[in-house]
Amino acid sequence: MNSSNTDLQRRQRFDRLVSVWHQDMYRYAVWLSRDPAIAEDVVQEAMLRAWKSLHALREDEAAKQWVLTIVRRENARYFERKRLETVDIDNLTQSQSAMLAESSDTDLDDVREAIYRLDDDYREPLVLQVLMGHSTKEIAEMMDIKPGAVLTRLHRARLKLKEEVGEGAAL
Amino acid sequence: MNAAGTNMNCEQYREAIAADPSESFDGGALHSAECSSCTAYKAEMQALDVRISAALEIDVPELTMPELPSISDGERVVDLASRRPIRWTTPAWVGLAASVVLATVIGVRFINTGEDYGTLAEQVIAHLDYEPQALTVTDVAVSDDRLYSVVKPAIATLDRDLGLISYAMSCRINGREVPHLVVQGEQGPVTILLMPHEMIDMAIQLDGQSIEGVILPVGEGSIAIIGNRGEPIDQLRTRVTENVKWSI
Numbered sequence: 001m002n003s004s005n006t007d008l009q010r011r012q013r014f015d016r017l018v019s020v021w022h023q024d025m026y027r028y029a030v031w032l033s034r035d036p037a038i039a040e041d042v043v044q045e046a047m048l049r050a051w052k053s054l055h056a057l058r059e060d061e062a063a064k065q066w067v068l069t070i071v072r073r074e075n076a077r078y079f080e081r082k083r084l085e086t087v088d089i090d091n092l093t094q095s096q097s098a099m100l101a102e103s104s105d106t107d108l109d110d111v112r113e114a115i116y117r118l119d120d121d122y123r124e125p126l127v128l129q130v131l132m133g134h135s136t137k138e139i140a141e142m143m144d145i146k147p148g149a150v151l152t153r154l155h156r157a158r159l160k161l162k163e164e165v166g167e168g169a170a171l
Numbered sequence: 172m173n174a175a176g177t178n179m180n181c182e183q184y185r186e187a188i189a190a191d192p193s194e195s196f197d198g199g200a201l202h203s204a205e206c207s208s209c210t211a212y213k214a215e216m217q218a219l220d221v222r223i224s225a226a227l228e229i230d231v232p233e234l235t236m237p238e239l240p241s242i243s244d245g246e247r248v249v250d251l252a253s254r255r256p257i258r259w260t261t262p263a264w265v266g267l268a269a270s271v272v273l274a275t276v277i278g279v280r281f282i283n284t285g286e287d288y289g290t291l292a293e294q295v296i297a298h299l300d301y302e303p304q305a306l307t308v309t310d311v312a313v314s315d316d317r318l319y320s321v322v323k324p325a326i327a328t329l330d331r332d333l334g335l336i337s338y339a340m341s342c343r344i345n346g347r348e349v350p351h352l353v354v355q356g357e358q359g360p361v362t363i364l365l366m367p368h369e370m371i372d373m374a375i376q377l378d379g380q381s382i383e384g385v386i387l388p389v390g391e392g393s394i395a396i397i398g399n400r401g402e403p404i405d406q407l408r409t410r411v412t413e414n415v416k417w418s419i
Contacts, residue, residue, distance in 0.1 A: 047236060165222070
């Protein structure tokens, strides 16, 4: 088999298993980094990583979990490289501000800002559960913590949000 | 059993429903069916989750796919260019085939490889030079305490089935902590570097005049195995991949 055929097959598999999650990778990266501009960089790097290590994906069914784990690691690498400080909500970049001012719905903005302010440890499992639809077991694997710890963090995250945004507008 | 007739009390239920408002946990539906205040609490949490879900749904801009490099089939081979010999060492009382090892000369040449691979292979080989004391022919194994202080649970788990591990040291490759082990092989000491952060897309063969080895892609990291020429590296690579699991 020549290399162009190999590349074509690889590309087809990549499109089927990885490219389809491109938007989810971005959303996850945004909530990890809390910065859309950084998220785009992280996702680009994650795409390249996934391309180079596609052979390491043994089970097609686990593709989403696999690519999100790569995004998670790339995000960690990014912050390690840049040695970024904790985001100060009162001193946001243009890109960060835009993320929090996307809607004209005040309640939505309040909840988004409250999520934004959550500690990383609480925000991440919440995003993986609510936005990405992962189970407790999957989140535990991705974050390398015990399922009990995931549940504790989710419980605390929601209590914190409930405390901050109350019952909100009637639905 | 509690008042609601389940094994879950209200406090436990509320903790569980705040962690999982879908109420998919055991005993949840049974408890809420019997407890009106917890049913109200569940509704509150589910309403909050609707708002959380809406807030998390951010607009996604038009995303561009990075240019994906061509990746050729098969393993890459890194030939090792001329470099000074590695100084293998051995205690005087060990009468094994140290003379063969002491005569080692490694020739180094990088061909057919991208810069990343050359750099990683070069760093791995350079590291052997850096710690020649590791390459001692011996039948004394390092203690479990020593081994597991180097191969920390946070990095990887390791079974001792690898063989006689005579050396364990925490080292650095590319600024990352790397457990450096030496296993006594058939042809002398065999170096094993566990590199959980060094992702490679395919195995890199290391081919020198007196040594041979491989850097294997393992999950999102890689493992280097380098022994004397003639060392049955294939057997070792199977043992290593079966016995090492990343925790990172």
